[in-house]
């Protein structure tokens with residue numbers, strides 16, 4: 001298949017929307033961020049954001065198939081800021097397209113390349129310096145990466161996508177957001193309390209066996225609280241800032257057609273339960289395996305009820321998913 005033709009730039013004439021984050025990052029901040037990834041990426045991968053391969057599909061079931069459906073007729077998908085490449089691999093199993101994962105961290109790319117590729121999948125991983133290295137493709141996915149970037153880099157990236165993406169190209173953005181200042185209703189409070197019970201269940205199941213977390217797990221928990229070293233609501237990595245509830249939609253709409261927006265995950269629910277299960281699996285792998293499907297199914301149901309309630313309460317990070325088609 002030939003590469004799609006380059007389109008002429010369509011520079012927006014309106015002033016670009018402001019973002020509540022730094023305009024640029026200093027070299028010292030970038031170095032601190034790089035140190036963080038060198039020190040803690042393995043914890044994110046095993047216990048938090050990425051999760052082990054057996055838990056990840058259960059914890060992410062709410063939206064990964066939706067992304068694949070939206071990209072079903074794409075020819076070449078770019079996964080920008082791909083990390084260890086788990087979502088590139090998950091998509092490559094579900095779509096016909098070739099999938100290219102790109103990341104600024106050579107260590108993450110080495111990890112992605114070292115992981116087995118699903119049979120029949122067409123997938124490759126490359127490191128890149130920044131938005132200027134973006135290749136032409138007919139689908140671009142940004143999953144959990146834009147909230148690590150300063151405002152100027154986000155705008156550079158959107159300009160590049162706008163310049164390169166052919167008409168009809170598919171864009172997907174999945175990023176954390178906080179809905180600051182929105183009160184928690186009584187029904188939502190009850191749901192949050194029930195979710196918290198599910199989050200505590202893996203540790204409770206270990207206690208019911210008369211066991212306490214091993215020294216390894218206790219050490220992991222200590223490290224993970226150290227990771228939250230910045231001013232809230234940033235973190236765990238130093239440059240990480242969730243968007244406000246409307247920011248990402250406003251930015252995407254500035255460059256492309258107004259996107260479809262859905263809030264697809266409440267991170268302190270299924271992701272938190274999956275993290276607890278990953279910790280439990282260190283101490284009692286059989287127990288973790290046996291309770292995971294039912295527990296993640298139950299929390300997914302509660303999470304669905306919470307996400308269907310409006311307005312969403314200000315009580316943690318949500319994942320917003322925006323999809324847009326280049327006009």
Ligand SMILES: C[S@@+](CC[C@H](N)C(=O)[O-])C[C@H]1O[C@@H](n2cnc3c(N)ncnc32)[C@H](O)[C@@H]1O
Nearest residue numbers: 050081082083103104105108143144145148149
């Ligand atoms: C939270 S991880 C997300 C990885 C993957 N997309 C996922 O969802 O698992 C953020 C990723 O963004 C990458 N990253 C951070 N700053 C970046 C930048 N300025 N340009 C490209 N990638 C960046 C990091 O190396 C990391 O792999």
